[in-house]
Amino acid sequence: MAQQEFALDASQPASTAPEWLDTGACVLRGHAAGHAVEMIGGIRRIARAAPFRRMPTPGGGMMSVAMTCCGAGGWCSDADGYRYVAHDPRTGQPWPPLPDMWRDLATHVAACAGYAGFVPDVCLINGYRPGARMGLHQDRGERLDAPVVSLSFGLPAIFQWGGLQRGDPLRRIPLLHGDVVVWGGPSRLVFHGIAPLRAGQHPVTGPCRYNLTFRRVW
Numbered sequence: 477m478a479q480q481e482f483a484l485d486a487s488q489p490a491s492t493a494p495e496w497l498d499t500g501a502c503v504l505r506g507h508a509a510g511h512a513v514e515m516i517g518g519i520r521r522i523a524r525a526a527p528f529r530r531m532p533t534p535g536g537g538m539m540s541v542a543m544t545c546c547g548a549g550g551w552c553s554d555a556d557g558y559r560y561v562a563h564d565p566r567t568g569q570p571w572p573p574l575p576d577m578w579r580d581l582a583t584h585v586a587a588c589a590g591y592a593g594f595v596p597d598v599c600l601i602n603g604y605r606p607g608a609r610m611g612l613h614q615d616r617g618e619r620l621d622a623p624v625v626s627l628s629f630g631l632p633a634i635f636q637w638g639g640l641q642r643g644d645p646l647r648r649i650p651l652l653h654g655d656v657v658v659w660g661g662p663s664r665l666v667f668h669g670i671a672p673l674r675a676g677q678h679p680v681t682g683p684c685r686y687n688l689t690f691r692r693v694w
């Protein structure tokens with residue numbers, strides 16, 4: 477059973493207790509580190525079929541983060557707004573499938589955060605180069621009764637964690653290679669973002685950071 481395999485995987489660092497950000501939201505330090513090399517290989521395979529791209533924003537700007545997706549749908553942004561679409565608009569093809577191991581890991585870490593039974597159908601993959609950032613936003617396009625599970629790999633980033641109002645004070649949470657953040661329940665619509673990435677070199681990802689967010693859209 478997949479869940480048991482993760483619990484028994486000796487390459488996983490000793491699992492740390494959740495660091496609670498708010499009710500329903502926590503950081504699980506290093507919980508994805510044991511799977512990093514395999515997952516980064518998976519990201520490269522997915523990017524061959526559905527290349528990373530920077531998307532226009534409805535406001536007329538351009539996102540600094542490059543994105544691709546896998547699973548039942550992908551997130552797209554353009555002059556008309558944001559939405560999930562079943563086909564990659566760049567290739568006309570369905571998005572690459574969500575690897576079973578990724579789905580099982582997301583289910584496992586969600587359970588560690590108190591969300592038993594989470595089964596994602598979509599994974600958004602963000603690629604950050606130095607200077608790339610993600611402005612303060614809420615994740616709204618998916619089912620709100622399921623959490624968001626976020627895995628970080630490569631260069632460290634500062635995760636900005638706010639409140640349910642855009643103007644609420646921000647906490648700055650460092651996210652390192654292998655860290656996981658889960659938010660749902662009363663924290664599902666908390667505003668969050670990523671501060672501009674500082675330049676560096678990471679032994680596994682080189683000059684970049686990857687972030688994977690697992691969501692339930694349908």
Ligand SMILES: O=C(O)CCC(=O)C(=O)O
Nearest residue numbers: 600602615626670687689
């Ligand atoms: O890169 C991150 O850690 C956060 C990404 C995010 O908030 C998103 O993709 O909606």
Ligand SMILES: [Fe+2]
Nearest residue numbers: 613614615668
């Ligand atoms: Fe987000």
